[in-house]
């Protein structure tokens with residue numbers, strides 16, 4: 483038996499957190515859990531920290547610390563709260579960190595995990611989209627292994643293994659098309675938050691579910707792919723594949739296309755990062771292709787779903803523009819979920835924020851955070867007059 487591996491999980495109480503801890507639970511003897519974090523959810527976080535005998539539990543929102551402390555009193559699990567404490571916990575050395583906080587809020591702790599130079603399994607796409615080269619430079623500087631958890635990027639990563647990146651002709655990201663794939667613009671305009679979060683294939687957190695409905699998720703993933711796989715923007719494309727069986731594809735210059743297939747269950751890509759470069763068991767339902775019957779593919783419709791176009795343009799603009807897009811989208815999604823704006827206004831608000839703010843390219847984490855904050859402020863102002 484080999485030594486247990488140590489793991490920290492940022493965003494332990496969310497959907498990716500649940501899937502990750504389910505895998506650890508079924509492979510318990512092989513893991514030591516160091517830090518678990520949440521924004522608040524003190525009771526759930528404490529329960530998990532006790533179950534997994536974590537060294538420390540951290541809430542990002544300091545106001546939730548007293549409740550966390552109360553739940554952890556006498557258990558031997560350390561409790562901490564606030565942004566700095568979250569970053570400090572992320573900086574504790576571990577074999578692997580799973581970065582699964584939602585939104586740019588995960589950026590600073592993810593950067594701290596990258597700095598300690600082991601493996602970071604990245605689910606938190608908004609962090610990479612916002613920071614771009616600021617993050618990839620840090621990864622290179624510290625020799626960190628950055629393994630993609632996002633199912634598409636995990637698929638691409640697997641399809642690239644053993645090949646030369648210079649031989650890639652196309653990387654094709656598949657998109658389910660979300661719950662509104664066949665809706666008209668009029669229907670989209672009337673779409674409610676509960677309809678938007680009801681994804682046909684995947685069970686995910688609210689923010690990414692809305693992003694899937696607007697297709698901004700695929701837009702963010704386009705930018706994420708650009709940073710993870712150095713083939714250039716012109717070799718990246720998106721195809722709608724409603725069954726979510728093929729998680730993405732790589733076509734090589736000889737005409738061979740490699741694809742990764744699997745059930746719509748995030749435990750599969752997460753497991754591939756936890757065990758990398760080996761494999762581990764999961765108790766996911768095996769893929770039953772005969773039952774699925776047919777796979778279909780469609781070109782994206784950017785008239786009804788302009789988000790992928792916005793993201794492509796932001797990726798071409800580079801510098802701080804993707805961070806502006808991400809921040810505006812976070813503000814817009816939160817406003818939509820709170821009933822403040824209509825579904826179609828989400829992409830419209832992002833477009834207006836991009837028109838309104840063209841920051842210089844950020845060079846440091848603080849620069850990225852400053853662009854993020856300014857873009858949020860401007861998007862917030864535009865919300866008031868929307």
Ligand code: NAD
Nearest residue numbers: 493494495496497498520521542583584587605606686687
């Ligand atoms: P979620 O909303 O279910 O969970 C988010 C986690 O982050 C929770 O633990 C929450 O407490 C924590 N959190 C939220 N705001 C925070 C803040 N301000 N500070 C500190 N912690 C905070 O989200 P999710 O669906 O698990 O997604 C997490 C990330 O993984 C996102 O970036 C998402 O895009 C990505 N992702 C998710 C899926 C999926 O199937 N859920 C698939 C691919 C990628």
Ligand code: MG
Nearest residue numbers: 632633634703
């Ligand atoms: Mg994805």
